[in-house]
Amino acid sequence: MSLQSYLEQQRQKVEARLNELVPQETEPPDSIHRAMRYSLFAGGKRIRPIFCLEAARVVSANATGERTAHADPADLEAIGCSLELVHTYSLIHDDLPALDNDDYRRGKLTCHKAFGEANAILAGDALLTIAFEVLATLAHTPGEVRAALVAELAHAAGTVGGMIAGQVMDLEATNQPVTATLVEQIHCAKTAALFRAAVRMGSIGACASAEQLDALSCFAEHAGLAFQIADDILDVESSTESLGKTAGKDQAQKKLTYPAVYGLERSREIAARHIAQANRALDPFGSSGARLKELAQFLVSRKA
Ligand code: IPE
Ligand code: IPE
Ligand code: MG
Ligand code: MG
Ligand code: MG
Numbered sequence: 001m002s003l004q005s006y007l008e009q010q011r012q013k014v015e016a017r018l019n020e021l022v023p024q025e026t027e028p029p030d031s032i033h034r035a036m037r038y039s040l041f042a043g044g045k046r047i048r049p050i051f052c053l054e055a056a057r058v059v060s061a062n063a064t065g066e067r068t069a070h071a072d073p074a075d076l077e078a079i080g081c082s083l084e085l086v087h088t089y090s091l092i093h094d095d096l097p098a099l100d101n102d103d104y105r106r107g108k109l110t111c112h113k114a115f116g117e118a119n120a121i122l123a124g125d126a127l128l129t130i131a132f133e134v135l136a137t138l139a140h141t142p143g144e145v146r147a148a149l150v151a152e153l154a155h156a157a158g159t160v161g162g163m164i165a166g167q168v169m170d171l172e173a174t175n176q177p178v179t180a181t182l183v184e185q186i187h188c189a190k191t192a193a194l195f196r197a198a199v200r201m202g203s204i205g206a207c208a209s210a211e212q213l214d215a216l217s218c219f220a221e222h223a224g225l226a227f228q229i230a231d232d233i234l235d236v237e238s239s240t241e242s243l244g245k246t247a248g249k250d251q252a253q254k255k256l257t258y259p260a261v262y263g264l265e266r267s268r269e270i271a272a273r274h275i276a277q278a279n280r281a282l283d284p285f286g287s288s289g290a291r292l293k294e295l296a297q298f299l300v301s302r303k304a
């Protein structure tokens with residue numbers, strides 16, 4: 001199957017499941033459910049759930065003995081959805097006037113523009129909360145695995161090397177002198193941490209061995225960093241129309257980005273180097289890692 005068909009098929013699977021996991025718009029209080037679903041179903045790439053599911057597939061393809069005993073396909077999908085729920089919350093809050101103050105997201109008005117700031121804050125909070133409910137209530141996954149998944153997601157979204165840490169550093173770095181170490185730290189925390197969690201949670205859900213988990217974590221750290229470098233490059237080179245979010249915002253807001261530190265050409269080279277390192281980490285999986293490699297390449301060659 002072509003990468004494009006695969007992405008489309010997986011995206012549809014994730015969206016169908018998200019639709020089941022989040023209360024319908026008619027559920028009272030309907031204003032919050034409308035705001036949550038507005039942002040969640042505005043057309044994201046669903047790339048984190050897709051990485052999660054593909055990592056699980058790679059682990060299962062390389063399983064020996066009883067380790068696949070509790071890899072349930074429906075639960076794996078729900079695990080993937082928990083990442084998309086946290087990701088969408090992070091976007092809603094990232095766009096708030098107090099953070100990046102953006103008017104467009106996923107080709108539509110941002111949540112706070114459409115529903116007001118209070119509803120946008122609460123919609124983000126609610127998506128975050130549902131993510132953990134989804135993990136806690138996985139139907140066919142043993143309790144200790146559910147606890148490990150909750151811990152993994154909480155850590156990746158948190159303040160010690162996680163998404164919030166990255167967002168704080170991102171805000172504090174505005175207007176500061178540019179440094180290579182700091183920009184890497186910010187990007188690893190604000191974006192790569194959740195990517196890493198996506199791959200690790202799929203792997204944990206599929207009962208990966210410690211060695212498999214290490215290899216896939218290394219893959220995801222490099223791929224996740226390359227993904228945010230590509231996001232920085234697209235902000236400079238692409239248009240608001242094709243991105244579905246305001247282009248050129250990073251420079252206007254004096255954000256610490258890879259193009260700001262290295263320029264576009266070197267940023268592209270650094271991203272490519274991280275993809276190569278990500279791919280090398282998949283060597284132990286042989287040909288079963290081919291799709292993950294293709295996905296990693298997509299992260300840096302995408303146009304939106
Ligand atoms: C955008 O993420 C924010 C970053 C962390 C770079 P995506 O590019 O995955 O956004 P969607 O989900 O497809 O809208
Ligand atoms: C977003 O980084 C990281 C998040 C944790 C949401 P950006 O601020 O660069 O993301 P976009 O460009 O607004 O999607
Ligand atoms: Mg931001
Ligand atoms: Mg932003
Ligand atoms: Mg950006």
